[in-house]
Amino acid sequence: MHLKLSLYSLTIWLFHLLILEGESSKILGVFPTVGGSHYIMSHSLMKGLAEAGNNVTIISPHADNTLVKNGSYTRIVLKGFAENYQNDMKHLNLFEVKDFNNHNQEAIFQKYMYQKTEMIFRDEGVWKLIESNETFDAVIVEQFSNDALKVLANVFGGHLIVFDPIGPFNFVNRLIGNPTMVSYNPQVVSTFPRPMSFKDRLHNLLLYSYEEVMNHFVFLPTQDRLVKKYFPGAPSIRDITTNVSLVLLNSHESTWQTVPLVPNAVPIGGFHIAPPKELPKEIKVFLDGATNGAILFSLGTNLKISDMDERRKSMFLNVFAKLDQRILWKADENISSLPPHVKIVRWLPQMDVLAHDSIKLFITHGGLLSLTESVYNGVPILAIPVYGDQATNANNAVKAGFGLSINYHDPDFNEDKLMLSITELLRNNQYKTNALKLSKVYHDRPVNPLDLAVYWVNFVIQHNGAPHLRVDGLYLHWYQYLLIDVIAYIFIQLIVVAMLLTLFLKFVLKATIRRNKKMKQQ
Structure with a gap:
């Protein structure tokens, strides 16, 4: 027991040493979601990075008076976001939206998030930062149907880090080539139990397929047009979204289904939790x-x-x-x-x-x-x-x-x-x-999840984006990743072999029939 505690203490000390002895970095966080839980997460992460000695700037709808001990904490408050959100919520009773998870509602949500993303590009404070020619070592973007925002990493010359407020699901997995196991990983807004029945797995496959088609032909092209509208010289949305150095997942094995993760997907679920305080x-x-x-x-x-x-x-x-x-x-x-x-x-x-x-x-x-x-x-x-x-x-x-x-x-x-x-x-x-x-x-973790997040952000900065963590599958087209081209090739070869074999058998059969006729005539 004492040995375990000593090793744990040593690990924590080494992590703090690596974090605090590194050079101070400039980090931009883009967290546009207004909801209270999203504020808790963005505030906790960016404050933790600042207190590790980094100079942090956060773009957010929330104005607060956060004080940090070591680094700096600069806020760019998105004007009108909180007010618009409150107004939207006044006209929406979430208890009555029975089909919130269906395809029609998803399309409405994507349109809504497009408008919010464009509001960010038009924001006076954001544009002032862009025109200042400021640079950052890393840009952390909250993943929430707003892929166009990832262009800000290119604008500010920083390594792109994605914060995922849910867990390893399809919209995040495709950014880093992480496998989405459709056979046992229910689509994130589905109601399928675990384990899924045959009917559930069939429905799950259809949901994922629909999502992939919509993402490829509708959502990403729309986001690409938004990028080009405000940043004409920017790379394509595919190049932007496949240049992710790190994904911080708000999940952990104790709260989320166990799934395979590539090296640059780091679960930090619970990072927002602080020791309990005295109650009112x-x-x-x-x-x-x-x-x-x-x-x-x-x-x-x-x-x-x-x-x-x-x-x-x-x-x-x-x-x-x-x-x-x-x-x-x-x-x-x-x-x-x-x-x-x-x-x-x-x-x-x-x-x-x-x-x-x-x-x-x-x-x-x-x-x-x-x-x-x-x-x-x-x-x-x-x-x-x-x-x-x-x-x-x-x-x-x-x-x-x-x-x-x-x-x-x-x-x-x-x-x-x-x-x-x-x-x-x-x-x-x-x-x-x-x-x-x-x-x-x-x-039972070797490192506090917030310290883990700080460590990996600094790791990405110190190792120039950590390209060695990225899997090759990220750069394959979908048909290559799923081996559709290989399967199609094998299928065609089998058809060719079957046709040749059929022709050969027909030839042999005809030859045999002719020979038998000749023998009978003799």
Whole structure:
């Protein structure tokens, strides 16, 4: 045990030494997504890079007063982004978008992200930075249907690093030649369980195929036109998107399906997590007094309880009223007729709440950050996915054995099913046991994930983009990568051989018939 701790401490010390003794680098981060979880991730990553001694500039919709100890932290706040986002969300009830994951909605989302990407290229602060002739050693771009933004690495002369807020899925895999295993890796916005049935695998193949066709013939050409519109001399979008030095994946084996990864794909899931802090007094008193334990109910920042229909609200209230545990409910509105053991709060420090000893269960929408924080603290979950990657995350939790899932749009989602699921999770200790096992896996790392991210960013800079990490498959056309040309060649050769063999057999047969006729005539 002492030897293991010593090796762990030595590894951490060496990583810090490599990070802090390297020359200070200039790093630009482009994180245009407004959502609260995206802010947490971008803020944590760029602050970590700055505190490692780097000079960091971040393009983001979020204005904050981040202070760093060692390097510098410069903000370029995208004007109008946050306001537009809030206005868009006012007109969109995510609980009612039942087909959010279908092809039509995907096309609408791509169009929406095109508009947002163009807003960035038009932003006064961004353009001022471009015209300053500033250079950066590395440019980190958040991957979120905005491939045109990757041209900024060429503009500023930096090595291109991609931050993936979800995990190793198809849109990211193609950037670095990472294999997408369609046979067992469900498409990221699908609801397929693991393992997939034959029908699910067939549907999964069709989804991936559709996505590839749309990406090749629609999405990337559109992004290419956007690049050429603002940067006429820029390389093609294919050259831009295959010049990625590193992908930082917001995933880990404890929270994501185990998949093969190429050397320049680095999982850093949980990098945003800081040690728990003291809770606000009101919440602390409420949880400290929970003699029968407590349940946290939060559906994240985008899903607002005020948008939920009254029938569902009543369903949750009726179930909560029957439970012995205290319920801490994050909601953006006051709810009348609350049972005395249910408390509504408009905001809470989720990570710190999950760390409290009274928390026995987390009812969540299935966002990846929420899932990660649950695993970190060894808390079982009841996932109620609504849209996006939430169903995939929920299915991963079910597969790992530390949670259950009820799709919000499931026609069978009713009061009885909710009560049965909560009761099962509270009474069956196996879910807690599995959550604690995964928590141990999460914590059993040689290096803190944020330190790992800092190390690899500096590694890419110090080794001139680290081209030695890139796989040759990245530079193949899709038909070469899938060996379609080789298979076609073999197929054609087999056809030729079969035709020649058929002709030969016909010749032999005719010759035999002629010979037999001659013999009979004699």
